[in-house]
Amino acid sequence: MAARPAWETMPALMYHSVSAVAGPLRDLAVPPARLAEHLAALTAAGYRLVGLTEALDLLDAGCTDRLLAVTFDDGYRDFLTAAVPVLAEAGAGATLYASVGHLGRHADWLGRWSPDFGALLSWEELAEVADAGVEIGNHSLVHHPLDVLPAAQLREETVRSKDELEQRLGRRVRSFAYPHGYNGAKVRAAVLAAGHDNATEVGRRLHTPGERRFAVPRLQPTPDLTGADLVALVAGGGSPLVPRLKRLAQPGWRVARRLARAAGRNLT
Ligand SMILES: [Zn+2]
Numbered sequence: 032m033a034a035r036p037a038w039e040t041m042p043a044l045m046y047h048s049v050s051a052v053a054g055p056l057r058d059l060a061v062p063p064a065r066l067a068e069h070l071a072a073l074t075a076a077g078y079r080l081v082g083l084t085e086a087l088d089l090l091d092a093g094c095t096d097r098l099l100a101v102t103f104d105d106g107y108r109d110f111l112t113a114a115v116p117v118l119a120e121a122g123a124g125a126t127l128y129a130s131v132g133h134l135g136r137h138a139d140w141l142g143r144w145s146p147d148f149g150a151l152l153s154w155e156e157l158a159e160v161a162d163a164g165v166e167i168g169n170h171s172l173v174h175h176p177l178d179v180l181p182a183a184q185l186r187e188e189t190v191r192s193k194d195e196l197e198q199r200l201g202r203r204v205r206s207f208a209y210p211h212g213y214n215g216a217k218v219r220a221a222v223l224a225a226g227h228d229n230a231t232e233v234g235r236r237l238h239t240p241g242e243r244r245f246a247v248p249r250l251q252p253t254p255d256l257t258g259a260d261l262v263a264l265v266a267g268g269g270s271p272l273v274p275r276l277k278r279l280a281q282p283g284w285r286v287a288r289r290l291a292r293a294a295g296r297n298l299t
Pocket of ligand 1: 104105170174210211
């Protein structure tokens, strides 16, 4: 069977911190030079790099460019100083998902692994990011996996976070990223009911336009992936992957999920 045209699927990437970190959280950080290498290689390969909502809007409008959505989860403080200049240099759009209840503090769901890692943007810094043209998306209030929350708390996590972002930034918030990627029909319905118009998960495959607008899958580039590796990864859609790429694309978010589950015992 002939290969599908490139524009029939859309890769979306999920970054976290733009820095270098050692230890079990290593894969949650890509150094700025590596990010620049990734974006340059993708642009050279013909991709137009945009934020997630813009990508979906363009697809809805029938755009046939080779779109690729660039996203960053959690709202790490290094985004302003390390990612914003790299994105500007590359001419790339992006979406940054802020974990609203933690802004100005620390990603404490990551636990004790790396006390020097995980400082998050303040509200003022987040506003600067938005002013730089980056889409701000919602990553819930407390960054707890939503699939295990009671209905009232699920509503709070999806509605209050969006309201707070919109009021404090004075901008509409259309996109939601599930903490740790976990979603099900009930969670997706809550995110829709809260007024979002798209949402993203982990997924490790390419998005097929028209499908799963509330669970757009993303691939996670790790710091070991070269620009050429990443171009091969997005071209292959993550499946089937050559073994080396497969290994490099199995990042440390499972560790984060485990830590969140442990932390969740104190939340209820
Ligand atoms: Zn997150």
